[in-house]
Amino acid sequence: MSQIPVHYAMLLAAILFAIGLIGVLSRRNIILMLMSVEIMLNAAGLAFIIAGSRWLQPDGQVMFIFILAMAAAEVSVGLALIVQMYQQHKTLDVNSINKMKG
């Protein structure tokens, strides 16, 4: 079985990471921003799996499971905050809740 070169796989992870980053910076809907952050986290997780497979160690996959668990915790708190935000402002647009400046 021929192996995919490590750096190609890392390039894929980097592209995913960049897509997520552009999403966070350009989207103004808070739910889509959270989804973009999830893409970034999963790109980092993919990078760990690639690195783990290069060294034939389980550490990379272990790290990926940690990332999944942490992302789930983060999203659950995030969604709770979004519910509060929607009750107060009746909108999901982050520009319209931005009151603090300077």
Add this chain to the structure above:
Amino acid sequence: MNLSENIGQLTPFIIMVVAPLLLIVIISIKRNHLFSWLYTLLTFLLVAITALLAMENPLAEIPLFALDKFTYFYTILFSSAGFLIVLTSYRYFENRTEQKDEFYVLLVMATLGSSALVASRNFVSLFLSLEVLSVSLYALIAYLRKNELGIEAGIKYLVLAAMSSSFLLFGIALIYLETGTMDFGILAESLGPNLSVWILGGFALIIAGAGFKLSVAPFHWWTPDVYQGASSPVTSFIATISKGGMVGVIIRLFSSVKGYEYPSLVISISIIAIASMFTGNILALLQNNIKRLLAYSSISHLGYILVAFLAIPQNGAEAATFYLVAYFITTIGAFGIITILSDQDGEPESLDEYKGMFWKKPWLAACFSLVIFSLAGIPLTAGFLGKFYVASAGAGAGLWILLTVLVINSVIGVYYYLRVITTMFSTEKNEKTLPDLKLLSGAGLALLIIALAIIWLGILPSGIIELITRSTF
């Protein structure tokens, strides 16, 4: 490692894990704010005492965490800081209509995350403890959910913190890809004299992720908004314990991989330090909101600490730790006073509300002046000695450009700090009534401890310096 033999070394951490879980169970049976408050004070006290005892015999070796004197020193620092924050905030939460008890659960959990962060000697444990800290913080920032600014601050922090975690993770993955290890000690051996592009990229991403937590420029954009939106006790926590954890683990990482020997890392950290000192101090000049002013001032204080990082071979770790102790005491004092002056209507944020405070509350104003003097680094206060210590470590390492910037910024800093003090002494009429403070209440006691500690550290620092020297690398 044999668990039963080394139970003493683990006790502080076991207490911080068990205490909040137990408190959740107690809350579900019966809510009592006074009980939760006393329970949390007792928890922090026990953690500090057990960590002090464990410090005598710090030999436990476990793969992910280093239970050494450095860890215990920071654990004592964090639990005492938590103790003081809880002590000042009883009446603050008593005046609020939200449920109060979960605040204490989250506070202890976040302190656990921060202490474990300092103990980390592996990127896996670094990541896990950082997330224990961060996820507790998201909830803490938006804790007063009837406050619109709190929700806004919580959402901003959540998105940016998650983004910075992914930067940190990607950086760790790059380093792991190149070296095949996530342990700081083995990593130090496998890094050659020249860093490859992948490792440099990895370190750059880690600096971005860590820089966000430390709120140094150019990663500081969240700081003023979150400081303003979060309730004062939480702001105090973010400013001290949350940043302190990151400072601790970065000192450990930086000194174990000998980061000061790589010019690229030194240059990037120098640029960040200079940028933070200038951004923090110059933007603070424009502020009329005391919490935003303190936010910008904290950005510049973290810049001063970064100067000590580069001097790690010349007792920079001691200088950074001492500076952190002084910064902890003064910051908790400043936010503690804002907490004490808050009433049902909210917090006194605008500088105008402090007009003529000296003529109404002379003791409180004197305490606030002392805290501000210490932040500005006026002699005979803790802040002055912290700055002096950082400057002498920097001079030993020959960091002359950074020291010049540090001195220029100390002068700029004095201007806006003194503006706060002149406001308190102004004779203009101010109709606002300030709440009473009894000396025999928790908050009064906390202020007394803070004021004494600032003067004690400023005049007789030798005891604490000796302790720090024994516990750093």
